[in-house]
Amino acid sequence: MKSIAITIISIWVIGVFFLANAGDKYSLVSIGVGDTGTRHKIALCGAPLEDGRQVGKDKLEIPLTDNEISCLQQKGIPYSIISYDLESLNRATCEKNNRKIDSLRLRAMSPMTTNSVNASAQQGDPINMKYGSLGGYYSFNEITADLDLMRSKYPKLISVKKSIGTTSGGNPIWMVKISDNPDITENEPAGVFDACHHAREPGAMAALMYAMWYLLENYGTNQECKYLVDNRELYFIPMVNPDGYVYNQSTNPSGGGMWRKNRRNSGGGNYGVDINRNYPYQWGYDDFGSSPDPSSENYRGPSAASEPEAQSIISLINSHTIKVGATTHSYGNLYLTAYGYDEFDPEQLDVHNEYLEYVSALNEYSCGTAFLANNVANGRLQDWQLHERGIINIEPEIGSQGFWPSLEFIFPECRENLRCFLYLFWMAGARVEHNRFSLASGGNLAIGANQLVMNLQNRGQSASEPLALTFSASDPYITITDATIAVGSLSSREIRNVSMRFNLASTCPAGHTVKLTVSQNQGGFQRTASALFSLNGNYNFLSFKNNGETKTYLNGDGQLFMNQNALKQTVPQGLLFHDSNGKGFGVCADGFLQFTGSLFNEYQYEQMNNAQITTGGLIIRNANNPIMASSDIGNMLISGEKIIQTLFH
Numbered sequence: 001m002k003s004i005a006i007t008i009i010s011i012w013v014i015g016v017f018f019l020a021n022a023g024d025k026y027s028l029v030s031i032g033v034g035d036t037g038t039r040h041k042i043a044l045c046g047a048p049l050e051d052g053r054q055v056g057k058d059k060l061e062i063p064l065t066d067n068e069i070s071c072l073q074q075k076g077i078p079y080s081i082i083s084y085d086l087e088s089l090n091r092a093t094c095e096k097n098n099r100k101i102d103s104l105r106l107r108a109m110s111p112m113t114t115n116s117v118n119a120s121a122q123q124g125d126p127i128n129m130k131y132g133s134l135g136g137y138y139s140f141n142e143i144t145a146d147l148d149l150m151r152s153k154y155p156k157l158i159s160v161k162k163s164i165g166t167t168s169g170g171n172p173i174w175m176v177k178i179s180d181n182p183d184i185t186e187n188e189p190a191g192v193f194d195a196c197h198h199a200r201e202p203g204a205m206a207a208l209m210y211a212m213w214y215l216l217e218n219y220g221t222n223q224e225c226k227y228l229v230d231n232r233e234l235y236f237i238p239m240v241n242p243d244g245y246v247y248n249q250s251t252n253p254s255g256g257g258m259w260r261k262n263r264r265n266s267g268g269g270n271y272g273v274d275i276n277r278n279y280p281y282q283w284g285y286d287d288f289g290s291s292p293d294p295s296s297e298n299y300r301g302p303s304a305a306s307e308p309e310a311q312s313i314i315s316l317i318n319s320h321t322i323k324v325g326a327t328t329h330s331y332g333n334l335y336l337t338a339y340g341y342d343e344f345d346p347e348q349l350d351v352h353n354e355y356l357e358y359v360s361a362l363n364e365y366s367c368g369t370a371f372l373a374n375n376v377a378n379g380r381l382q383d384w385q386l387h388e389r390g391i392i393n394i395e396p397e398i399g400s401q402g403f404w405p406s407l408e409f410i411f412p413e414c415r416e417n418l419r420c421f422l423y424l425f426w427m428a429g430a431r432v433e434h435n436r437f438s439l440a441s442g443g444n445l446a447i448g449a450n451q452l453v454m455n456l457q458n459r460g461q462s463a464s465e466p467l468a469l470t471f472s473a474s475d476p477y478i479t480i481t482d483a484t485i486a487v488g489s490l491s492s493r494e495i496r497n498v499s500m501r502f503n504l505a506s507t508c509p510a511g512h513t514v515k516l517t518v519s520q521n522q523g524g525f526q527r528t529a530s531a532l533f534s535l536n537g538n539y540n541f542l543s544f545k546n547n548g549e550t551k552t553y554l555n556g557d558g559q560l561f562m563n564q565n566a567l568k569q570t571v572p573q574g575l576l577f578h579d580s581n582g583k584g585f586g587v588c589a590d591g592f593l594q595f596t597g598s599l600f601n602e603y604q605y606e607q608m609n610n611a612q613i614t615t616g617g618l619i620i621r622n623a624n625n626p627i628m629a630s631s632d633i634g635n636m637l638i639s640g641e642k643i644i645q646t647l648f649h
Ligand SMILES: [Zn+2]
Pocket: 197, 198, 201, 329, 330
């Protein structure tokens, strides 16, 4: 009798289950999107454009439901189906990932207490960042447990997790704060960082958890992490949409679920509101990428801020003075800024552009306003934060391998976004960088009195601590006059020139190159930068060497050009450089290039910049080593296959 009752209940549950999933089959579809008109039509079909992957210039690959595909047909948009059942493919990937993790665990012969069993982990990854049970990503319970673990390991650096609201499904929305004295509110610049407004985007949650572990684990040994934890209040909400996430776990216990919205019961067999369409600013402005139809994946809800998830984020922000934020999604290799509801630039455009230049030089993600970069939609958190609260908010779309990537992509996708988060942590407060060095004479070194001019800028959203500069040179012909300079505080965005005097001895031979070093102390965090200058205009300040071999490649007039075609050559031809007279050709035979001097001269920097790809930095690459080198303004920072130094290391 008992077993019959159970059977009947099971059948009933399965029946409801299928009803709830009606229309939830996803296909991966390729659409020609040569003109914006087509994009807008797709957006009007309720398709989440930001979940599409741009292929080349004119093609979009995007997961669509059957309803959305019929809508394409009705609107006469040609498309082709790449895969009819994306969820099954995802599930298969996740199951494969899980099997791989199991075998790695067996091989490690130990419980998974460190990421030594994480195939894609490498030195420098946080050791507490682990694979979870959903195709390598954490389940909701594992996220919760990890937040507890962070607190138990680092009680002085992170708060106890706190629920900022309860979902309609009864799940808590967990928030933690990373800061020194985490249990009290201090008057420090604050930022708010969330992930997973959309339930099928675990890569976003992982990238955020990775950055959190990185801060905690490195606090004791890394000056930058210590500074950021000590001087910021950083709020993290790694799972905004637990109802949708748990629902995906119930349909796909191994990972791979495709549910996007929360799980509000809208009646008529329709479930879920797109939380990132539910924020009040310009809510329901139009129907592009935001739908009034409860069956749509972009359903914006019955009214602005109708959803407990959006209400919780809003009240968290309203009860603090927040300067910056990131609302993290996956995927698309994109960094988006406001606005998304229409074609408007964000306020503080220079700040946004500066940040995006930094990002694109670092990880080569595409950047732009949400509206222009595939995410036309209203009711977005980002638009609300910027317009209503003046918060600089960035929306990363982490990764390029779909919602549920193969195991080997999980750690790299976290890693490639770490510094982008760190920059935002800085930006909440002050972030003082030097833009360039020059000599007060405007040109070359002279015998006798000289002045080095350092152009400083506070790129952050708050005034800086009083700065101290230390000026030094290890050179027999140099005598420093101003060894220490108290600069005082730089207000937000302020640019200031600071002069430092030194003397060059009359015995200095022509052509001699001197290296001048300035250390800048911001609240205990030290940045050091060097510049090289030559006597009598015989520039010799840029030199390169091969990996393991010392050889100077550039000489002559010092104007550096890169042979753009050569940059596309593969090893062993390597990379070619020449000066403006075509002299001083340099070829790095093994393709490993190391910059031995700082690049300091603005003119030269522009030469390099013009020769290459980005506006914000220099990227050198060849076919076998996709990222060979990259520069931030005024510094040449990277060598070999991986980043060895960036502006902040
Ligand atoms: Zn998303």
